[in-house]
Amino acid sequence: xxxxSHRGSRAAAAQMASxxxxxxxxxxxxxxxxxxxxxxxxxxxxLGLLVLVYLWPALLxxxxxxxxxxxxLQPPFHAxxxxxxxxxxxxxxxxxxxxxxxxxxxxxxxxxxxxxPAWNPYAFGGTPLWANxxxxxxxxxxxxxxxxPLNYGLGVAAALKLWFAGFGTYLLARELRLxxxxxxxxxVAFALCxxxxxxxxxxxxxxxxxxxxxxxxxxxxxxxxxxxxxxxALAGVLAVALTGGHPGxxxxxxxxxxxxxxxxxxTIHGVERREHxxxxxxxxxxxAVALLxxxxxxxxxxxxxxxxxxxxxxxxxxxxxxxxxxxxxVLRTTLFPDWWGRPxxxxxxxxxxxxxxxxxxxxxxxxxxLALIGLLAPGGWxxxxxxxxxxxLGAAVALRLxxxxxxxxxxxxxxxxxxxxxxxxxLLAAAVLAAFGLEAVLDARGRIGRAWLALAAAGLxxxxxxxxxxxxxxxxxxxxxxALTRSATHDAHALALASVLTWLALAAxxxxxxxxxxxxxxxxxxxxxAIALLVAFDLLHFATGYEPIGPARDVVPPRTPAIAYLQRHxxxxxxxxxxxxxxxxxxxxxxxxxxxxxxxxxxxGFFRLWRLMDATDDPYHLETFTERSPQVLGLLGARxxxxxxxxxxxxxxxxxxxxxxxxxxxxxxxxAPRAFVAQRVAIASNADQELETIGAPGFxxxxxxxxxxxxxxxxxxxGGAGGAARVVGETGTSVTLRATLAQSGLVVLDDTWAPGWSxxxxxxxxxxxxxxxxxxxxxxxxxxxxxxWRYRVPGLALGAALSALGLVVALAWAGLLxxxxxxxxxxx
Numbered sequence: 001x002x003x004x005s006h007r008g009s010r011a012a013a014a015q016m017a018s019x020x021x022x023x024x025x026x027x028x029x030x031x032x033x034x035x036x037x038x039x040x041x042x043x044x045x046x047l048g049l050l051v052l053v054y055l056w057p058a059l060l061x062x063x064x065x066x067x068x069x070x071x072x073l074q075p076p077f078h079a080x081x082x083x084x085x086x087x088x089x090x091x092x093x094x095x096x097x098x099x100x101x102x103x104x105x106x107x108x109x110x111x112x113x114x115x116x117p118a119w120n121p122y123a124f125g126g127t128p129l130w131a132n133x134x135x136x137x138x139x140x141x142x143x144x145x146x147x148x149p150l151n152y153g154l155g156v157a158a159a160l161k162l163w164f165a166g167f168g169t170y171l172l173a174r175e176l177r178l179x180x181x182x183x184x185x186x187x188v189a190f191a192l193c194x195x196x197x198x199x200x201x202x203x204x205x206x207x208x209x210x211x212x213x214x215x216x217x218x219x220x221x222x223x224x225x226x227x228x229x230x231x232x233a234l235a236g237v238l239a240v241a242l243t244g245g246h247p248g249x250x251x252x253x254x255x256x257x258x259x260x261x262x263x264x265x266x267t268i269h270g271v272e273r274r275e276h277x278x279x280x281x282x283x284x285x286x287x288a289v290a291l292l293x294x295x296x297x298x299x300x301x302x303x304x305x306x307x308x309x310x311x312x313x314x315x316x317x318x319x320x321x322x323x324x325x326x327x328x329x330v331l332r333t334t335l336f337p338d339w340w341g342r343p344x345x346x347x348x349x350x351x352x353x354x355x356x357x358x359x360x361x362x363x364x365x366x367x368x369x370l371a372l373i374g375l376l377a378p379g380g381w382x383x384x385x386x387x388x389x390x391x392x393l394g395a396a397v398a399l400r401l402x403x404x405x406x407x408x409x410x411x412x413x414x415x416x417x418x419x420x421x422x423x424x425x426x427l428l429a430a431a432v433l434a435a436f437g438l439e440a441v442l443d444a445r446g447r448i449g450r451a452w453l454a455l456a457a458a459g460l461x462x463x464x465x466x467x468x469x470x471x472x473x474x475x476x477x478x479x480x481x482x483a484l485t486r487s488a489t490h491d492a493h494a495l496a497l498a499s500v501l502t503w504l505a506l507a508a509x510x511x512x513x514x515x516x517x518x519x520x521x522x523x524x525x526x527x528x529x530a531i532a533l534l535v536a537f538d539l540l541h542f543a544t545g546y547e548p549i550g551p552a553r554d555v556v557p558p559r560t561p562a563i564a565y566l567q568r569h570x571x572x573x574x575x576x577x578x579x580x581x582x583x584x585x586x587x588x589x590x591x592x593x594x595x596x597x598x599x600x601x602x603x604x605g606f607f608r609l610w611r612l613m614d615a616t617d618d619p620y621h622l623e624t625f626t627e628r629s630p631q632v633l634g635l636l637g638a639r640x641x642x643x644x645x646x647x648x649x650x651x652x653x654x655x656x657x658x659x660x661x662x663x664x665x666x667x668x669x670x671x672a673p674r675a676f677v678a679q680r681v682a683i684a685s686n687a688d689q690e691l692e693t694i695g696a697p698g699f700x701x702x703x704x705x706x707x708x709x710x711x712x713x714x715x716x717x718x719g720g721a722g723g724a725a726r727v728v729g730e731t732g733t734s735v736t737l738r739a740t741l742a743q744s745g746l747v748v749l750d751d752t753w754a755p756g757w758s759x760x761x762x763x764x765x766x767x768x769x770x771x772x773x774x775x776x777x778x779x780x781x782x783x784x785x786x787x788x789w790r791y792r793v794p795g796l797a798l799g800a801a802l803s804a805l806g807l808v809v810a811l812a813w814a815g816l817l818x819x820x821x822x823x824x825x826x827x828x
Contacts, residue, residue, distance in 0.1 A: 039180050040171075047166040047187050050536055051159045054192065057549040058155025065154045066101050066201050067093040067548045069555040075580045075644045076562040076663035088550040092343035092356045094582075096201045099597045102584040103135045104145050104154075104203075110732070111146050118733045118793050122587040123596025124606060124619065125574065125636050125752040125774070130297075130793050131304030134204050134599045136245030138297055141207045151552055154201075161206045166191030168213030169428070173435040175220045176383050179442065181528035182435035185370065185535050189431035192539035194337060194362040195424040200547050204245030209424050211241035212253045216428075219261040219283055223268060226279045232813050234286030235293065242294040247301065248417030249424075254287060255413070256425060259393075260386045267382035289813070292806025299799035301600065303755070310601035311416070326399055326420055330359040334426075335461055336499035337362035337542055340492070344546045347490055358420050361395070363430035364538045365458070365506040366531065371429075372454035374436030384436055387429040394425025438531060441514060442524045451514060458507035465500045469493055486545065506538050562663035563589055566640055569657075572674055572727065576638040578622050578647075580663060594636040595619050605687065606752065609635075609773045612695045625649050628695055634670030635694065635701035635772055637750040641666045670701055675725040675737050678705035678746040678777075681717050685709055690773050705748050705777065711769045717779045721745025725787070737787040739780050747787055749776040756794040761785050 057063040069088035072081035106129075110117045117137070120129035129135075136142045144156040170187035178186075190196070190213060199205040218234040221227065234257075241253045261283040265276050291298070305311045332339045337360050341347025363371070374384065396404040398420050408414055441451055471479065471493050479497035481487045483505075489495065510531065517527040548555065559567075566575055567589055574592040577583075583595035596602070597620045602610075611617065613632050614624045630653040633641065641654065643664040648656075658665035684690035684706050693699060693706045707717070723741035725748075730736070739747045746769070753770045759778045760766060762785050771777030778787060 039174075043170045043180070043184060043187065044163075044167055046184060047163055047170065047191060050166070050188060050191065050540075051162045054162070054540060054543055055155055055159050055549070058151070059159055062149075062151050062552070063155075063549045064151050064552050064555050065158055065547060065549050066096055066555070068097040068101055068557070069548060069550065070094055070097050071557045071581070071585060074582070076560040076642065076660075077557040077581070079645070079662045080557060080560060082554050085554065086346065088548040088555045089346070090344040090546065090548055092198075093201060093547075095597070098582040098585050100134070100202055100204075102587045103132065103598070104150065105588050106584075107135050107137070108146060108150065115732050119791050120587075120598060121751070122590070122592050123584050123598045124602050125592075125594055125750070126754070127596060127598045127602070127752065128300070128304045128600070128754060128756070128793070129598075130796065131300045132599050133247060133297055133301040134245045136204055136207055136243060138294070139207050139243040139245060140240055141203075141210075141244070155549075157203065158200050158206075161200070161210045162191045162196060165196055165206070165210040165213065168211065168217060169431055172213045172217040172220065173432060175217050176432070176435075178435045178439050179528075181442070181525075181532055182438040184532050185367070185438050186431045186435035188532065188536050188539065189364050189367040189434055190428055192536075192543050193364070193424075193427040193431065194333070194360040194542070195421070195427050197539075197543040197546055198357045198360060199421075205249050205421065208241050208244035208246055208249040208253055211237050211244070212256055212424075212428060215241065215253060215257040216260050218286070219257055220264060222282050222286075223261055223265045223276075223279050226275065226282065228282065228813070229817055231282040231286045232289075232810065232817065234283065235289035235810060235813075238287060238290035239293040242290055243297060247298075248419070249421060251413040251417050252419075252422050252425070255411075256390060256428075257283070257287065259390065263386040263389060264383075267385055289806055289809055292802050292809065295802035295806065296796070296799040299795035299802065300793050303795035305600040307603055307605075308601050309604060309607045310599065326359050328399060330361060330399065331395075332465075333359060334361040334363070334368065335365065335503055336465065336496065338499040338502075339496045341490070341495045342546060344548065345486065345488065347495065358398075358423075361423055361426060362542060363427045363434075364535055364542070365503045366510050366535045366538050367430055367434045369454050369458045369507060369510055370434035370437035370441075370531070370535075371431075372437065372457065373440055373451045374433040374438075376450040376453055377436065377440035378450075380436060384433065387432050390425045391429030391433070394423050394427075394429065398423040398426075434535075438528065441517065441531075442528055455507065455511045455514065458510075459504065462500050462504040462507065465503075466497065469496050469500070471497050502541070506534065509534055559589065560662040561660050562642065562658060562665060563591075565658045565665060566591055566642070570640055572730075573639040573671065574637040575640045575642060576622060576633050576636075577642040578625055579644055580642050582621055583619075592637075594633060594638045595622055603754075603774070606774045608687070608691060609694070612691060625651075627651070630654060630668050630670045631695070631699065631701060634668050634672055635750075635775075637672050637674065639668055639671035641668055672701045672748075672750045674727050674750050675739070676703065676748055676750075677721055677723040677725050677739065677741055678717070678748055678771075679703040679721070680705070681746050682706040683709055683712070687773070694772060701772070705746055705771050705775075706773075707746070707769055707771050707777065711771075713767050717744070717746035717777075733791040735789045737789075738784070739787050740784045741780055741782050743782045744779060746771065746777050747780045748772065749787075749789060751776055751789075754791075757789055757791050760788050760790075763788075 052059060058065040067090050069085050070091065071077050072085050107117060117129045120127050141157050141161055144153040148156060166187035169190040170183040173183035173186040195209060196206050214237045215234060218230050218237060221230040242250050244250065261280055265280055343356050397408050409419060475491065475493050475497055478489050478491055478494040479501060482489050482494060483498040483501045513527055513530050517523060570591060574594050575586065576594050583593050583597055586593045602619055609632065610619045613626050613629045617624055630651050643666060645661055645663055647664050649666055653669040654666040656664055657667045682693045684693055687708065690706050690708055721741050721743050723745065725737050725739040728736050728738045735749060735751065737747065737749065748771050752774050753776045757768060757776060759768045761780055766778050769777040776789060780787060
């Protein structure tokens with residue numbers, strides 16, 4: 001028998017516990033209400049904290065958000081690799097250190113020196129620089145790179161992009177009349193989706209895509225409300241996207257905005273047809289003004305891309321262009337992103353040549369289940385339809401679904417870009433539909449309904465995947481260890497199983513939260529917070545470790561003795577590298593390389609000349625040395641050839657001048673001087689004959705030259721002119737020569753020719769010739785003369801004029817809106 005005192009004590013304890021729970025619930029409720037009172041500020045803060053959790057080493061510790069440690073994998077840096085460097089490697093991000101990071105260093109150097117970045121002398125023997133849109137010269141996201149120390153600048157720029165992507169998606173969800181926490185889930189899901197994570201260190205792609213939710217948000221406001229101010233804001237948002245630096249992704253953002261506006265307009269009832277047309281015209285006006293505002297970068301980039309290898313490869317996703325076709329098996333990564341492992345862990349066993357970056361469709365396990373709930377939930381289809389369509393088209397075009405792909409790539413713009421990256425449409429659609437799903441769950445008030453179908457489908461997908469893998473008994477332990485601790489394994493079955501187990505765990509937690517919500521429907525706020533945290537944990541788990549963020553002392557290679565030798569001896573001479581240091585890393589040290597990977601990539605003529613050495617080689621990674629290599633490299637002015645340590649080329653024209661533990665350097669005796677007077681000039685009838693002459697055994701690039709007949713606009717340059725030429729002055733946009741000739745002859749400047757270069761002889765305009773397929777030449781009369789080559793960026797004047805016009809239109813638009821506001825105030 002229990003005494004009354006004991007029963008009283010237990011009752012009191014229960015009452016106290018209940019009181020504690022009530023007080024905790026009250027405190028939690030007050031916190032939630034405080035957030036709701038300042039929703040947009042709260043959302044901005046929460047998304048900022050999410051980005052900080054992910055990027056804190058770069059933002060707070062000054063670590064480098066760039067896979068520059070990859071440079072240690074090649075000579076001359078391999079010998080200096082620090083212990084544990086493998087922690088900072090992701091071999092799938094190779095373009096970043098050898099291109100994007102090097103471009104950032106060069107751009108900072110020129111901007112800080114007050115030099116307009118018109119021409120880059122460090123790649124391909126010279127290449128357009130302002131026209132390299134992937135440097136994103138005018139993007140607001142690039143400002144941290146130009147004004148902050150580079151390490152911090154990379155981190156801050158990345159953080160801004162992710163925050164803008166997330167907050168814009170949150171605003172879009174709220175504009176669709178979804179709640180605060182559904183908006184937060186949408187923002188988190190898109191900020192750390194696979195596209196934004198795996199392309200983050202590349203910079204340009206996320207710079208563009210981050211503005212897509214903002215564009216859709218404003219398009220939604222325009223088609224529903226028809227406010228002219230939103231049209232002007234849309235112009236500003238799209239202008240930021242169009243300066244982001246990647247033309248293909250810019251086309252996809254413009255297309256998504258237009259498609260969304262049209263589809264959404266068709267689903268809104270109660271608006272007259274004329275009003276619909278006016279609102280769509282407002283969207284079109286915003287797009288047009290954005291294009292005008294950014295013409296100063298768009299027009300030069302378009303002009304420079306004509307007749308380039310990149311333009312030809314991108315057209316219709318040409319076969320052989322990296323990432324242009326993805327296998328259908330990529331759909332597994334929608335659920336299981338690490339099915340084939342991940343390159344940041346030294347594993348990348350994916351199918352085909354598509355590459356990990358372009359075969360990861362992951363938007364989050366919880367995100368995907370919520371998106372499915374959103375699709376299954378009744379009602380709201382007028383708001384959901386545009387996202388369902390965007391998601392379908394994003395996957396269909398990326399996977400080249402017959403019929404759909406063939407139709408889309410014939411549309412203007414799509415026929416000139418690589419379209420596999422359009423899968424971000426699917427990820428954005430999933431993020432917004434997940435917000436609809438969470439809204440449906442929270443509004444069910446205990447009656448979950450069709451949500452159980454999505455949760456059951458998630459579990460079934462995991463079970464089917466396990467059956468498909470067919471794991472052995474010993475695989476389970478390895479898979480579980482990998483899922484929990486990311487322990488190293490190259491077992492394909494274990495990798496796939498680990499990804500499935502992660503999916504099932506996340507789906508199970510989501511199911512548990514929904515079950516609790518059904519049992520206690522009043523705990524909607526608690527459930528919403530729990531689901532938002534689950535989505536954040538899910539995507540942070542995916543993102544962590546993919547982008548290397550390491551201390552500069554470990555991930556940025558120092559200058560080696562071989563590099564120091566080249567800096568001391570090369571001067572204005574050029575270098576080349578064979579199986580070492582890919583271009584454009586030498587730019588960091590001020591070395592002029594005949595290789596390069598600079599957009600808009602080399603001309604078709606440069607590419608054909610390069611392949612005289614080896615029909616399978618390219619100017620981005622020189623891997624072979626043939627009997628024609630000294631001749632072709634010499635024509636391009638490559639006096640020094642960097643090689644792996646101990647390498648021997650065995651060519652008579654090559655002699656070693658440096659041999660060290662880091663590399664070998666050979667000097668090329670056939671290297672043409674920077675400027676010379678041609679002693680023999682061959683006139684070629686066409687480009688093929690020109691290349692045949694250059695590749696002939698007797699051709700000496702130090703004194704011989706060839707010119708196509710179509711280049712001549714007067715008397716042909718004679719041979720045996722005799723004389724000398726030398727460079728006496730050089731700026732970023734000009735080269736001055738002093739030439740002395742016994743008789744009229746061809747003076748060759750051993751720099752690559754490109755539209756925009758003009759030449760004068762003693763101040764008088766002369767006709768520039770394209771000599772030796774890719775170099776610059778001019779016919780100069782007998783005597784001593786000053787020859788000056790000057791460069792003007794093609795399309796820059798037109799682009800600047802159009803941008804000025806766009807600015808005038810935008811200001812006039814703003815003035816009209818301001819005048820309207822003043823009239824309304826006076827009327828009151």
